[in-house]
Amino acid sequence: MTNLNQFYLRRKVLVTGAGGFIGSHLTEALARANADVTAMIRYSSSSAWGNLEYLPPDLKNSIKVVAGNIEDPEFVTQAVRDQAVVFHLAALIAIPYSYVAPRSYVRTNIEGTLNVLEAARRLGVARVVHTSTSEVYGTALTETIDESHPLQGQSPYSASKIGADKIAESYFRSFSTPVVTVRPFNTFGPGQSARAFIPTIISQAAAREVIELGALDTLRDMTFVGDTVAGFLAAGATSGVEGETINLGTGRTFPISHFAERILALMNVNKRIVQDPKRVRPAASEVLRLVSNNEKAQRLLGWTPQTSIDEGLKRTISFVEANIGSYRTDIYNI
Incomplete structure (x- = not known):
């Protein structure tokens, strides 16, 4: 198994979508491993760094931040130049918003991925780790979902990610671009926005x-963000996995209502949980059940999740309570 800290020591690494939830945790892990990290964030006139703002000052000072747009191929090419490993996480991810603005998902998720892969191909990047999502599988057709499960576009978001995954596959098959696709199941942890249910x-x-929620009986396989990041790091460092698609999930699934009840118990509060119709997806678009088969990740990457659900929930509760002013609990965030 690859020594990840040794592998990333002083290695030039680019993280796209570094200001997002998983991207910021990945950037932090790379900085702690003393990698030479460039963090790509979306340009904003506010000059904010997204979730990178939560990093300790010493780590913030150790990374290079570049702001731009993943849809701009010239900008992407400049960011990719001279990088050894590219972690591509930049994407639009909110499923409800994909019903409102589907074309923007095609431009960001498909064209943005094309820009990264084309730059990597032309510049000879040693490894690209492309980020997929368990949503590409749709509602499970088998007991557990392995990487051969059919892909089902049950929302414009999932359809755009299927397109991005297939672009990545085509670049490996057509040009031998050294891309690995990681497919995280639902990830949670500190720093996640209220667009996620936890x-x-x-x-x-x-x-x-x-407590107002959408569907309460849908089943989800939840992985703590630190474990998901460990899977990304392994995918970027492990030799011989080019062209592979690899699930990152726990292999266990529970209904949304279970997580709600567990959170209330951990917070020692007793509050009513109701279903809010505007938070419910269209019936044929709802993914009813997701549970991963993570055998391939164990076999190829030596990866298994280490953090229990309760421990992950406790850490997430501590973060949200400490930053409650950042959460607009009076509205539905799509």
């Missing part, structure tokens, strides 16, 4: 008397 539950439990 911080939604926590923030509402901290600030409101009633």
Whole structure:
């Protein structure tokens, strides 16, 4: 098994989508490993760094931040130049917003991925780690989902990610571009926005008397962000996995209502949970059940999740409570 700290020591690494939830945790892990990290974030006139703002000052000072747009091929090419490993996480990910603005998902998720892969191909990058999502599988057709499960575009978001995954596959098959696709199942942890259900539950439990959620009986396989990041790091460093698609999940699934009840118990609060119709996906678009088969990740990467659900929830609760002012609990964030 590759010594990850040794592998990334002083290695030039680019993280796209570094200001996002998983991207910021990955950037932090790389900085702690003393990699030479460039963090690509989306340009904003506010000059904010997204979730990178939560990094300790010494780590923030150790990374190079570049701001631009993943849809701009010239900008992407300049960011990719001279990098040894590229972790591509930049994407639009909110499923409800994909019903409102589907074309933007095609431009960001498909064209943005094309820009990264074309730059990597032309510049000879040693490894590209492309980020997929378990949403590409749609509702499980088998007991557990392995990487051969059919892909089902049950939302414009998932369709755009299927397109991006296939672009990545085509670049490996057509040009031998050394790309590995990692397919995280639902990830949670500190820094996640209220567009995800776990911080939604926590923030509402901290600030409101009633918890408003969408579907309560859908089943999800939840991985703590630190474990997901460990999978990314292994995918970037392990030899011989080019062209592979690899699930990152726990292999266990629970309904949304289970997580809600567990969170309320850990917070020691007793509040009513109700279903809010505007938070419910269209019936044929809802993914009813996701549970990973992670055997391939264990075999190829030596990866297994290490953090229990309760431990991950406790860390997430602590973060949300400490930053409750960042969560708008009075509105539905799409």
